Amino acid sequence: MRVTVAGSGYVGLVAGACLADTGNDVIGYDIDEAKVEELNNGHIPIFEPGLAELITANRRAGRLRFTTNLVEAMEHAHAIFICIGTAPNPDGSADLSGIFSFAEVMAPEVRRPLPVAIKSTVPVGTGERVEQIIRGKAKHPVHLISNPEFLKEGSAVADFQRPERVVIGYEDAEAAEPIRELYVPFVRNQHPILMMGRKAAEMAKYACNGILASRISFINEIANLCDACGIDVDDVRRAMGTDGRIGFQFLYPGAGYGGSCFPKDVQALVHTAEANGVEPRMLSATHATNEDQKHVLFRKIESRFGAGVNGMTFAVWGIAFKPNTDDIREGSALTLIRDLLGAGAKIHAHDQEALVHLRKEFGERVTYCDQSYQALEGADALVICTEWNDFRSPDFDRVKALLGQPVVFDGRNLYDPKTMRRYGFEYHPIGKPVVMPGE
Ligand SMILES: NC(=O)c1ccc[n+]([C@@H]2O[C@H](COP(=O)([O-])OP(=O)(O)OC[C@H]3O[C@@H](n4cnc5c(N)ncnc54)[C@H](O)[C@@H]3O)[C@@H](O)[C@H]2O)c1
Structure with missing residues (x-):
């Protein structure tokens, strides 16, 4: 399939390279001219194990290229993945300006009926808003799909190629079909493609990051308590982790979590909860505990x-x-x-x-x-x-x-x-x- 990936950062590069590697013809579109030039000169702007090899091999095979030319990117597209950054606003909400501005400029260039899948982590209701923006200006039907990304930096390529599950949220089942088909080669291990409503898919991504972040903040609080009481937190962890209901994952005490996902996603979910009249006690505590840690x-x-x-x-x-x-x-x-x-x-x-x-x-x-x-x-x-x-x-x-x-x-x-x-x-x-x- 001819695929355009908007945003050539950690997620866009990995998704684009992995989709090209299964035989799709992929264009990576980005507004950052220096980054695109670097990529087209064969230099990979980020470090991620296995990514450079994958990009190089697929560029050589003619299945992957990068551009800042929107007309070229849209002419090519039979499906679009949006992988644009959603950094936090000062109030903790997700800054969606990059995604909205892409929707505004791409809409008049839509050449055919298209599924547009948002892989960026976006608050509940964003798919609907982006669909409205595009439909207001596009000459062909466009369906917005929520396809949150669960890859982890450090093992992003392996995670994309062998996902534990793929989540696809849609309002129109037929429109979501091309996106589902693109993932079939990655789930030959029988891991599921979970089809659900668009808003549920948007929420699912935040809920996953929220619980993982809360486990880290929880064990950090226990570790601080162990420090104060002269206890070795590893003894406590062993007793916790061997309980099948608890397990060891994300129970490693340390100096707090970072990265481009947990901190901003927990804050964005706090913001969504408040905007919907729900008091996010656990999420707020998770964030505050981490900032302190x-x-x-x-x-x-x-x-x-x-x-x-x-x-x-x-x-x-x-x-x-x-x-x-x-x-x-x-x-x-x-x-x-x-x-x-x-x-x-x-x-x-x-x-x-x-x-x-x-x-x-x-x-x-x-x-x-x-x-x-x-x-x-x-x-x-x-x-x-x-x-x-x-x-x-x-x-x-x-x-x-x-x-x-x-x-x-x-x-x-x-x-x-x-x-x-x-x-x-x-x-x-x-x-x-x-x-x-x-x-
Ligand atoms: N990094 C991760 O581990 C990870 C994992 C899962 C989900 N996500 C989510 O995926 C999204 C992207 O994250 P990332 O880490 O790849 O971000 P990133 O900052 O590495 O890359 C974003 C890219 O988008 C480009 N961009 C910005 N505005 C644009 C526009 N209008 N048109 C085209 N391109 C534009 C930027 O130039 C940049 O290259 C975020 O919502 C993030 O929360 C990230």
């Missing part, structure tokens, strides 16, 4: 060093909001760095993929280190914000020798306290007793 590492550092933080240098390992991505949006490392700089500390930051984005945020105020051990040179202590795989078993002797003081604050609980004790570190994890050298 992003300061947990700084609080531990401050309670350890007091005013001495002023003038100290901290190595920060991990800037991306999670491993295997270069996305730093809303990440806890950003909060930590702001807190430390505010207290007069210096930062040596290291990340496998995200330093380029960090530099845009902090410029010359941070020292950027391509190598993890380089960040330790001249640093007084180490702080870990992201669980990149190669941080899990470092050369602890080398870490200790390079640090001014053998002190590690671990926002992802990567290390076994016994190991840290054996190597002579002072170790501050989340929700677990502090390890002091010599004890």
Whole structure:
């Protein structure tokens, strides 16, 4: 099928590349000229495992190209996927201006009856509003389908190619059929394509992110309580997670969730609830708990060093909001760095993929280190914000020798306290007793 994907970010690039890979003829349309030029020159602007290979192979096969030319994109389209960003407005609601502006300009260019599937995460009722905008100006019938995306950054390609389920929300079953057919090659493992009403599909995406975020905030609150009571949160987690009704997923205590989805989606759902006269007590608490948790590492550092933080240098390992991505949006490392700089500390930051984005945020105020051990040179202590795989078993002797003081604050609980004790570190994890050298 000839498919146009509007928006060439994390979701649009992955969806476009995966759809091209099953034989569809795909155009990625975006308003960002620099990004489109980069893509057409064979450079992939984001890091996502397997994505560069997939884009390169499908461009070579002539099934995938990118354009800023709307007329070309619309001439091509027999189905459209909208993957445009929906960042939060200052009041927490989703900013839909990118989607509405696309609907306004594409409508007069519609060449044939079309399904338009919104993959962006959008509040209940957005499909209806976008359909009205397009129908007001288009010469052919257009049906808006809700097709929320559940991929996870870091494993986005694998998630798209083998989804646990696909959700398709529609008002007109026949119009949704081409979208359903596009997904059939991805669910040969018998995972379901769930067909439902359009508003239910829009709500389903937010409800999924809401419950996952609430599990993280819940375990973080329990971890803070464990800290206060001198309990190891891992014992508590083991007892919780082995309960089949609870399970272990999303019960890892840490320095708070980040990324481009959970923070904004929880806030947007709060906004939707309030707009509909429902008090979102759980969702509001989930968000507030997380905002506070992003300061947990700084609080531990401050309670350890007091005013001495002023003038100290901290190595920060991990800037991306999670491993295997270069996305730093809303990440806890950003909060930590702001807190430390505010207290007069210096930062040596290291990340496998995200330093380029960090530099845009902090410029010359941070020292950027391509190598993890380089960040330790001249640093007084180490702080870990992201669980990149190669941080899990470092050369602890080398870490200790390079640090001014053998002190590690671990926002992802990567290390076994016994190991840290054996190597002579002072170790501050989340929700677990502090390890002091010599004890
Ligand atoms: N990133 C994720 O993990 C993820 C997962 C599931 C759902 N989502 C949702 O998918 C949507 C897109 O997220 P993303 O992370 O890919 O965003 P992104 O910021 O990486 O990409 C959005 C792209 O849209 C383009 N754009 C903006 N206005 C446009 C317009 N008028 N016409 C054409 N292109 C336009 C931008 O230039 C950008 O390239 C969001 O609603 C997000 O919540 C994201």
